[in-house]
Amino acid sequence: MSDDVHDEDATLLARVAAGDLGTPLEELYDRYAGRLYGLGVRLLGDTGLAEELVQETFVRLWRTAGRYDPERGSVSSFAFAIARRIAVDLWRRPSSRPFAEAVEDERVAGEHAGDSVDRILVGLSVREALDSLPDGQREVLELLHLHDLTQVQVAERLGVPLGTVKTRAFYGVRALKQALEEREVHA
Amino acid sequence: MPDNGVPHVEVAGYALGKLDEDETVSFEEHLAECAECRRELEELRGLPELLGRAAPPVRVPNELRARTLAAVRQAAEDATVDGELPEQPTSWPELVPAPAEEAPAATGQRRPGPVSARLIALSRRPFLAAAVAAALVVLLAIPASMFLNRPATTELALVSPTGGPASGTVRVTQTDGGREFDVRIQGLKPPGQGKLYELWAVGAADTPDKPQRVSLGTFNVPASGKVRLHAFTAASASVFARVGVTEEPQNGNPAKEGPAVLRPGN
Numbered sequence: 001m002s003d004d005v006h007d008e009d010a011t012l013l014a015r016v017a018a019g020d021l022g023t024p025l026e027e028l029y030d031r032y033a034g035r036l037y038g039l040g041v042r043l044l045g046d047t048g049l050a051e052e053l054v055q056e057t058f059v060r061l062w063r064t065a066g067r068y069d070p071e072r073g074s075v076s077s078f079a080f081a082i083a084r085r086i087a088v089d090l091w092r093r094p095s096s097r098p099f100a101e102a103v104e105d106e107r108v109a110g111e112h113a114g115d116s117v118d119r120i121l122v123g124l125s126v127r128e129a130l131d132s133l134p135d136g137q138r139e140v141l142e143l144l145h146l147h148d149l150t151q152v153q154v155a156e157r158l159g160v161p162l163g164t165v166k167t168r169a170f171y172g173v174r175a176l177k178q179a180l181e182e183r184e185v186h187a
Numbered sequence: 188m189p190d191n192g193v194p195h196v197e198v199a200g201y202a203l204g205k206l207d208e209d210e211t212v213s214f215e216e217h218l219a220e221c222a223e224c225r226r227e228l229e230e231l232r233g234l235p236e237l238l239g240r241a242a243p244p245v246r247v248p249n250e251l252r253a254r255t256l257a258a259v260r261q262a263a264e265d266a267t268v269d270g271e272l273p274e275q276p277t278s279w280p281e282l283v284p285a286p287a288e289e290a291p292a293a294t295g296q297r298r299p300g301p302v303s304a305r306l307i308a309l310s311r312r313p314f315l316a317a318a319v320a321a322a323l324v325v326l327l328a329i330p331a332s333m334f335l336n337r338p339a340t341t342e343l344a345l346v347s348p349t350g351g352p353a354s355g356t357v358r359v360t361q362t363d364g365g366r367e368f369d370v371r372i373q374g375l376k377p378p379g380q381g382k383l384y385e386l387w388a389v390g391a392a393d394t395p396d397k398p399q400r401v402s403l404g405t406f407n408v409p410a411s412g413k414v415r416l417h418a419f420t421a422a423s424a425s426v427f428a429r430v431g432v433t434e435e436p437q438n439g440n441p442a443k444e445g446p447a448v449l450r451p452g453n
Binding site: 025038042047048054062063119120123141146151152166173176186187 | 195196197198199200202203205206207230231232233234235237238239240241242243244245247248251252254255256258259260262263390392397398399421422423425426
């Protein structure tokens with residue numbers, strides 16, 4: 001499944017590199033903007049800077065699209081590597097945080113920032129994968145796991161038969177696993 | 188397939204640790220005989236831990252999509268004008284592990300190669316086809332040495348937002364250090380008592396509630412109404428593309444508070 005997504009991403013980026021800034025660019029935006037924006041908010045602590053991170057990442061993705069080699073990695077790792085470096089630039093720009101308190105530089109630019117970026121991305125990918133599920137399935141999984149209810153309690157809460165809760169959970173975990181793989185997160 | 192008579196469907200509840208005792212016993216009996224459920228369970232092994240890591244929901248501003256797409260298309264258009272191209276296929280290993288010293292994209296990637304090579308590269312790109320014809324005309328008229336080494340300079344106009352006499356021009360030069368601004372203003376009254384003027388690089392997303400702007404410095408205007416300024420910034424040329432001037436109180440607050448006195452003209 002995720003191989004399909006990789007191939008599609010690579011095709012989209014190749015078309016962007018060839019100058020098609022219509023549908024392929026829009027499709028890449030729709031696939032990545034959510035996680036890029038979330039990463040920006042988490043790393044930089046500011047929605048304005050997060051927006052700038054998204055814009056600048058796509059500009060630089062376009063500029064460097066010709067350098068992308070699908071043999072060496074996914075579009076996703078290519079794009080987030082670009083984003084991380086832009087985040088460092090944004091973080092270090094004094095004018096972008098005139099009154100910001102001294103926050104650990106570590107999180108954005110430090111030696112272990114790669115790990116923390118990866119961790120943040122996993123969290124964002126799980127959120128996005130959950131949000132991509134049909135409402136009924138997402139609701140059941142959230143109530144079961146995040147709210148720690150039993151299947152019976154979920155059935156009561158939603159006013160549906162227990163069998164429905166079990167079926168939604170069954171299809172939900174499968175769909176979630178696939179949605180995660182499409183985002184390069186493996187259970 | 189899930190079926191109320193067959194407990195395959197319980198695999199999800201089991202993986203998430205949500206079966207009660209009776210259900211667990213009954214599912215484990217089923218599991219011993221069902222290779223499909225064992226495989227499924229194996230595949231779901233890491234899922235509970237991942238679910239626990241879900242980030243809170245994030246809402247991406249709707250208008251960011253149009254703005255981002257416009258920024259990329261604008262960068263492509265600017266590149267057409269400047270003869271700057273997206274990078275040609277090479278390899279990208281240096282992009283990933285390298286530290287953050289990457290030069291601002293617009294300048295660091297400019298390759299003043301032979302004119303003929305640039306034209307060949309241009310002609311590979313259908314969306315630049317029209318620009319190639321225009322570039323040829325320009326090339327014929329300008330000595331090649333000028334073309335190859337010229338810094339990318341553009342000129343912007345400043346006008347009064349109220350139709351007043353104040354106006355200006357800004358020559359913007361892209362250098363290795365960022366953008367340099369050579370600003371000439373005329374017809375602008377000296378700032379009011381306790382106030383000064385501030386020059387800004389402004390993003391397309393700038394609103395009074397959500398500023399997207401970087402200060403390029405503050406200045407005064409003498410009684411002649413004329414002033415010439417030099418400023419520079421490394422802030423992204425594609426994001427902070429516009430230039431404007433506001434009148435600000437001298438209160439030490441770096442945020443924009445005052446009204447615009449010069450804004451981009453056409």
